[in-house]
Amino acid sequence: MPRELDELQRKEAPAAGNLGSPTGRPRITADAVHKAYQVGDDTLEILHGVSLAVEEGELVAVMGPSGSGKSTLLYCLAGLEEPTSGAVSLAGKELGPLSRADLARMRRTSVGFVFQSYNLIPTLTARQNVALPYTLNKAKAPTALIDQTLTTVGLADRMDARPPSMSGGEQQRVALARVLAQRPQVLFADEPTGALDSRTGDVVLQELVQIAHQSDSCGLIVTHDPSVAAACDRVLFLRDGRLAGELTGATIEEVSAVLADLSQTED
Numbered sequence: 129m130p131r132e133l134d135e136l137q138r139k140e141a142p143a144a145g146n147l148g149s150p151t152g153r154p155r156i157t158a159d160a161v162h163k164a165y166q167v168g169d170d171t172l173e174i175l176h177g178v179s180l181a182v183e184e185g186e187l188v189a190v191m192g193p194s195g196s197g198k199s200t201l202l203y204c205l206a207g208l209e210e211p212t213s214g215a216v217s218l219a220g221k222e223l224g225p226l227s228r229a230d231l232a233r234m235r236r237t238s239v240g241f242v243f244q245s246y247n248l249i250p251t252l253t254a255r256q257n258v259a260l261p262y263t264l265n266k267a268k269a270p271t272a273l274i275d276q277t278l279t280t281v282g283l284a285d286r287m288d289a290r291p292p293s294m295s296g297g298e299q300q301r302v303a304l305a306r307v308l309a310q311r312p313q314v315l316f317a318d319e320p321t322g323a324l325d326s327r328t329g330d331v332v333l334q335e336l337v338q339i340a341h342q343s344d345s346c347g348l349i350v351t352h353d354p355s356v357a358a359a360c361d362r363v364l365f366l367r368d369g370r371l372a373g374e375l376t377g378a379t380i381e382e383v384s385a386v387l388a389d390l391s392q393t394e395d
């Protein structure tokens with residue numbers, strides 16, 4: 129029998145530290161989200177009724193063994209995949225009833241995504257790629273903020289380079305800069321520091337923490353890295369498409385211990 133992870137892993141948040149100040153106002157909510165994929169004649173049930181809330185000013189990590197459904201959950205929460213059943217709300221708006229156009233507008237204006245695949249436009253420079261969300265919204269791009277963000281992620285001398293001439297890590301940093309410069313209200317990231325050296329990874333992580341901690345913002349990160357998760361306010365653990373535990377204000381060691389436990393108790 130698996131141990132009662134929930135009970136074991138909940139602990140009081142420390143009184144101080146790098147925590148944001150969640151306001152009690154949820155910005156991301158999932159209510160009994162199920163997701164199944166049809167593969168030939170088979171129905172693959174990936175998410176089995178996940179419910180969660182991420183509050184304003186909070187950065188939450190989602191961890192779990194490979195194949196436990198972390199990315200699928202993130203795509204459902206971000207409105208990129210439609211849950212088979214259940215409801216998702218972002219910034220107080222339920223996604224299900226939104227038209228495609230309204231959903232696209234919401235994603236463009238309020239939601240930032242940092243993906244494993246970078247989705248950069250190869251013919252545009254780094255600077256133009258970072259300005260793209262503004263261009264698409266027919267808004268004036270804040271050039272000083274864009275240059276400052278590219279500098280923050282270590283690309284001060286690569287602003288006019290185009291993706292095909294950049295390394296994988298550099299491309300990932302452009303994609304990150306694009307999200308950071310957008311100052312999104314709701315931030316989603318899938319392995320945001322995976323291809324970065326540890327120094328740049330730390331800088332990027334601090335930027336993500338800072339954005340999520342702004343009032344009116346929040347963030348959710350999928351990661352395999354206990355040090356990334358420990359920098360978040362809260363860690364949710366997924367196993368076989370179900371929430372299997374939660375830590376608040378955790379250390380790297382505490383996160384690693386729960387992960388090891390989850391891997392051992394996998395079916």
Ligand SMILES: Nc1ncnc2c1ncn2[C@@H]1O[C@H](COP(=O)(O)OP(=O)(O)OP(=O)(O)O)[C@@H](O)[C@H]1O
Nearest residue numbers: 165167172174192193194195196197198199200201
């Ligand atoms: N479009 C799809 N069609 C069919 N199966 C899918 C699809 N997308 C994901 N899956 C399956 O859903 C399961 C969960 O995948 P998901 O990528 O969400 O897991 P994960 O926890 O993020 O894994 P990892 O840590 O390895 O990235 C996997 O078995 C995967 O093969």
